[in-house]
Amino acid sequence: ELKVEQNPLFLSMQEGKNYTIYCNYSTTSDRLYWYRQDPGKSLESLFVLLSNGAVKQEGRLMASLDTKARLSTLHITAAVHDLSATYFCAVDMDSNYQLIWGAGTKLIIKP
Amino acid sequence: EAQVTQNPRYLITVTGKKLTVTCSQNMNHEYMSWYRQDPGLGLRQIYYSMNVEVTDKGDVPEGYKVSRKEKRNFPLILESPSPNQTSLYFCASSFSRQGTEAFFGQGTRLTVV
Numbered sequence: 200e201l202k203v204e205q206n207p208l209f210l211s212m213q214e215g216k217n218y219t220i221y222c223n224y225s226t227t228s229d230r231l232y233w234y235r236q237d238p239g240k241s242l243e244s245l246f247v248l249l250s251n252g253a254v255k256q257e258g259r260l261m262a263s264l265d266t267k268a269r270l271s272t273l274h275i276t277a278a279v280h281d282l283s284a285t286y287f288c289a290v291d292m293d294s295n296y297q298l299i300w301g302a303g304t305k306l307i308i309k310p
Numbered sequence: 311e312a313q314v315t316q317n318p319r320y321l322i323t324v325t326g327k328k329l330t331v332t333c334s335q336n337m338n339h340e341y342m343s344w345y346r347q348d349p350g351l352g353l354r355q356i357y358y359s360m361n362v363e364v365t366d367k368g369d370v371p372e373g374y375k376v377s378r379k380e381k382r383n384f385p386l387i388l389e390s391p392s393p394n395q396t397s398l399y400f401c402a403s404s405f406s407r408q409g410t411e412a413f414f415g416q417g418t419r420l421t422v423v
Contacts, residue, residue, distance in 0.1 A: 230409055241400065242353075244411035287352065291408050297368060298343075298412075302352040 201226045203290050205301035213309055215277050220304045222271040222288035229266045230291035233273055235284045236303070242287065246273075278308045312337045316401050316415035323391055323422055331386045331418050333401030341407045342384040343368065344376065346397040347417075353400070359384055360407065391422040 202225040212218055222231070233245040246255045248264035248271060255262050259282065261274045271288055285303045292299060314335045323329055335342065343358035345368075355368030359378040373395055375387040384403075388395060401415040 232411065234412075241416050242402075242412075242414040244413070247409070247411050249409055289353075297355055297358070298407075300353040302350065
């Protein structure tokens with residue numbers, strides 16, 4: 200059974216600090232996605248990572264994928280309050296057309 | 311504007327009363343899916359569709375039905391809703407299943423009493 204584990208599940212941090220969210224998965228895949236969800240809102244795509252070593256950056260967020268370690272990271276640089284949200288990673292199963300989701304990391308950034 | 315539209319946004323119903331949540335996308339996407347989101351459980355896939363007339367079960371299909379008669383529409387049907395189907399539901403679409411980002415609808419908050 201494919202499992203996708205995110206940690207931490209909850210993170211409270213100060214503005215200006217750096218931090219990393221981790222996404223581990225339990226089977227082979229080279230396709231991983233990051234999404235953001237604001238409270239009471241829908242999900243918005245952040246990054247699509249499609250190969251080992253893929254790195255993508257958008258503003259203060261940078262995502263990377265290590266398929267050998269079955270690990271993706273979402274790094275936040277110099278956090279600002281607007282980045283407060285819940286962040287989800289999701290992994291494609293190689294064997295079928297399902298997408299398996301992590302439980303989400305709720306990020307609160309305090310001014 | 312590219313979008314996935316769900317209706318209704320909020321629904322309170324009684325146990326056993328059949329309901330349909332509609333989902334429509336205007337991006338000519340082939341792949342569509344339904345999720346439910348419950349606190350602490352993340353998103354769980356209910357059903358997905360690879361294309362017109364092609365649907366398959368996700369992780370939690372029990373108590374739900376879907377159909378894909380047209381490419382743009384993918385309704386979710388609860389034939390006999392029960393309280394354990396109280397949840398936040400999202401419809402999503404993508405150009406293909408693998409390797410492309412998904413676009414999500416605004417969500418439908420369903421309460422079954």
